[in-house]
Amino acid sequence: MPKPHGFHYEANTNGTVKITHNGRAATTLRGPRADQFLTEVESDDPQLVMARWTGNYKHGNERTARNHPRNSR
16 A cells, blocks of 8 residues: 655644645645644654544445456556
């Protein structure tokens, strides 16, 4: 599985964190969730953390879906 890439985050002075993926807004975190995210992103792989927080990561069924008859062209 390839590593996630293209994520960036911006922490604002009002306590919100905006996460973008390839230049498009993915999510905005506020309050305790923003604090939890900032703690987690500093202690682990930032790209993986942002992928998990936005829900934009591999789910493990991509190969099954690719091999489904409906998707063969």
